[in-house]
Amino acid sequence: MFTKLLIANRGEIACRIIHTARRLGIATVAVYSDADRNALHVQLADEAVHIGPAPARESYLVIEHIIEAALSTGAEAIHPGYGFLSENAGFARACADNGICFVGPPTGAIEAMGSKSAAKEIMGAAGVPLVPGYHGADQDPALLQAEADKMGYPVLLKATAGGGGKGMRQVWSAEEFDAALAAAQRESSASFGDATMLVEKYLTKPRHVEVQVFCDNHGNGIYLAERDCSVQRRHQKVIEEAPAPGMTAELREAMGNTALQAAQAIDYRGAGTVEFLLDEDGSFYFMEMNTRLQVEHPVTEMITGQDLVEWQLRVAAGETLPLTQAQLVLRGHAFEARVYAEDPDNDFLPVTGTLAYLRPPAESPHVRVDTGVQQGDEISVYYDPMIAKLIVWDESRERALQRLATALMDYRIGGTVTNLDFLYNLATAAPFQRAELDTGFIERHSALIFHERxxxxxxxxxxxxxxxxxxxxxxxxxGGSTDPWSPxxxxxxxxxxxxxxxxxxxxxxxxxxxxxxxxxxxxxxxxxxxxxxxxxxxxxxxxxxxxxxxxxxxxxxxxxxxxxxxxxxxxxxxxxxxVRPDTGETDGSGAGSGLAAPMNGTVVTLLVEPGARVDAKTPLLVMEAMKMEHTIRAPVAGVVEQFFFAAGDLVDGGAELLAFSAEEEGS
The missing domain is CATH 3.30.700.30 (Glycoprotein, Type 4 Pilin)
Incomplete structure (x- = not known):
């Protein structure tokens, strides 16, 4: 086993890895940017190395800085966590070139699954069932639309190098295709440096069910049941659970063996997740394979009693898997809710702020809180706005769901807007309690979840x-006055x-x-x-x-x-x-016109020229913050007189982005 481990990540997952390493007697090295100098993961680690400015592309994504930090501290292994460089084959190769163990799969496996198009070809050749779609190299927009037309709408555009819902768009008609393709390509290019897209038939009521697999260097492989991740917003998971509701032993075995078949097709090692779309008729289709630990891995840990980070470290150190398939025992049910600094009432836009008050629910054998922040920390524009992962377990789904609702009710966060009440409404909604799940759940039940009735x-x-x-x-x-009888x-x-x-x-x-x-x-x-x-x-x-x-x-x-x-x-x-009384202090300038920055972020692109006459809802510019793109649209028909920012500029939330003149009625 290693004696010193560097964690090439930040926040919650870095803290999570440090806890397991400490239990195993492994010394830890954290890395940090300017924004994370006082972060919790830096405080928890035995050592910490500064690697650059706040933007991830100048710190956490700079391979040379990570390798240098490992070499200078004598770290024998690097755990990449998830996100950042976790699925970067070049990083895994750089670790090997410098004699450092990469706690993850072989470079070839990362490369094989790094492109969704290439992955589909490999899986198809291995006999893994695929969703109908176009995965070719020719990216001519006319060809992509022709393929979509041939499949029939709706279709799903997906970045081949993507993940986490980035570079993904649903297209419901041929008229929407061009705009959706341009937006998906732009977002994919910004997030992954690659605008290559694939087009798939969009299943209207599928469930998103993924299987956790593990393989060692001795030819052993195992699947650790499945997780249902169907409840999503912006193609990103909100509440995950394990095992998947309604899963039969026969279907679990079929999906598990197919997942192992997918892993064996690329000579996989370590922890991986094979994601499937499960249709209403019980048929399932390969979607993608994530060659890393997943954000939602704790629900699998809760129902198996296993520490998956420990498994990763043991496999990377050359040991055999701790269990065989026959020895694996599943017990109870678990949920994970992702607590974010975001505004569900404003299209889930991420928000910044200081965690002036932070009181999570008490932890117990039934309740676990994985977090990388503490009271007083700032939610920064530079990184994902996740505050914590709230994980609960009990003997049955019904009882675990009660635990989740109670824990959400007990969570207290002050200083920023969060999604806590949204999560509570979701967890207590009757259709969710009945496990009537699919990937369109939130949209279909929005009136119920947002209490709009x-x-x-x-x-x-x-x-x-x-x-x-x-x-x-x-x-x-x-109590606040010396005179208790004061009016x-x-x-x-x-x-x-x-x-x-x-x-x-x-x-x-x-x-x-x-x-x-x-x-x-x-x-x-x-x-x-x-x-x-x-x-x-x-x-x-x-x-x-x-x-x-x-x-x-x-x-x-x-x-x-x-x-x-x-x-x-x-x-x-x-x-x-x-609502406080209007004291006349506002200037009535129309700051709420929809042309102010909805969040702190960066201007990605300007979509029209100054002086252009536009119709209502015409896209005017695109902003990006916390891994999310947001399009600013014209509130009414009018003229864009002037932009106040250029592409690449940092903008504070609430700042006016452009001068706009509304078109008079009848003109």
Whole structure:
């Protein structure tokens, strides 16, 4: 076994590898950029080496800097984690050339699976079932569209060098093809330096099921069950689980053996994941093979009781696999939810900010939190905005899902917008609980997940109003003043000979609602909102809200967030905030016109010329941040007068990107 290991990565996965290495008695070396000087992975490692400026292309992606750090510290092996250089054959080759063990597959296996087109050819020759598609080298746009037309729409454009949903577009008609192809090629080129695309038939209701495989250097191979990763946004996974719901022993064996067949076709070594599309009729098709550890590997660890990073290190050190297929035992069910700094209500755009308050749920045999950040850390524009992976386990899917909902409700993050309430709504949605899964789940059930239905509003708005009022009174309670009888310490809205009345405006369900609350002497509250009158009773004890409405008593948890509150109910989370009165301080310049930068990021390209007349929704420019592209479109028909930034410029979120004149009606 190695005595010193360098981790060529950052954040959560670097911390994850360090924990296993320390348990095995292996010294660790971290690498860090300017932005990560005080990062958690740097603090946890035995040594740390600076490798360059904040942008990944100048630090974590510079092979020479990584190799130099390993040589200077005497590291015998390098673990690449996932992302960055983990599937870079040139990096694996550089490790070998310098006498350093690369904790991953052979260079040939990485090269074979590095191109999705080449991988399809290899898998097809090995008898692995493939989705119908075009995987050829000729990239003439007319040919690609002809192939798409031949397959029939919808089709899926995918970057051959891609991963993580980058360089991928669904195309639903021939009219959309050109624009989608250009966008996918541009994103692929920016992310991977390669704009080569493949075109596949898009299955309308498939499940994304992947199989974890492991092979050693002694001819042994094993599959460690499967994971269902169907629930995705922007082709990126949100909640993963293992084992896949509804999986029969026969189908598991068929998919597992096919995955091993795929691995053996490229003489694979170490940890790999073979991804399949599982159709409604039980047929499955090879999608791609990731020649590295997956982000969602913890759910496999939870149901097998195995440490997959330890397996990687042992295989890389020349040992045999710890188990045979017959010895593998599966137990229980596990979920992983990815906690991100992103705004689900704004197309999941990533956001930056400082983690001013961070309280994850308590860890136990049932709850695990894998993270690379701590309170006070900054969510940077330079890297993926993942805050943590929340993993839960229990004896059954139903019980594990209850664990997940409770853990999400207990998670507290302040200082940035997160997807916690979105994850909670997803985990508690009835179709998800029934395991009615496919890759279009979020889009199909968006009204349910985002609580856009009228019945959700009618139920949640009065509860939110009561929660806000009780929170105000809780904060105004005696304790902050030396005079407990001071009227300034009261939040009861007391008036002489008048009912205690409160009026405010709540932003809830993406709308503003005037709310009136009259507090009666019998501790009941008359709430008037959205044309309804409700009588509620309730009390707030810490963050626990107990409320009675129309004879129905229920409990909820109230969490203070960066931009308001989240009320966690049994069947979903309600996010709301108080709308402050307009004091006339805004300039009315239309900052919300949609022409401001939605996030900190980089301008990728300008799509029209200054002075151009454009129709509504015409793409004007493309921004990129945190591995995600965002297109700015014309809000209405008009003229683009001037761009304030050029391609390559860094832009702060909220900055005006261009001058735009709306076209007058009838002109």
């Amino acid at each position: 009228e019945q959700d509003l009618e139920r949640e708005l009065p509860l939110a109003a009561l929660a806000l009022l009780l929170y105000r009174q809780q904060q105004a309670a005696p 300034w310490n009261s939040g009861s809205a007391w008036r002489l000979n008048e009912p205690h009345a409160h009026e405010f405006v709540l932003h809830c369900h993406q709308q503003d609602f005037p709310v009136s609350v009259i507090q009666h002497q019998d501790a009941s509250y008359h709430i008037r909102s959205n044309g309804r009158d409700d009588i509620l009773r309730g009390q707030l004890d810490g963050d626990l809200l107990q409320v009675e409405h129309a004879g129905h008593r229920q409990r909820a948890t109230l969490a203070r967030t960066e931009d308001g509150f989240t009320l966690y109910l049994a069947d979903g989370a309600c996010h709301f905030r108080e």
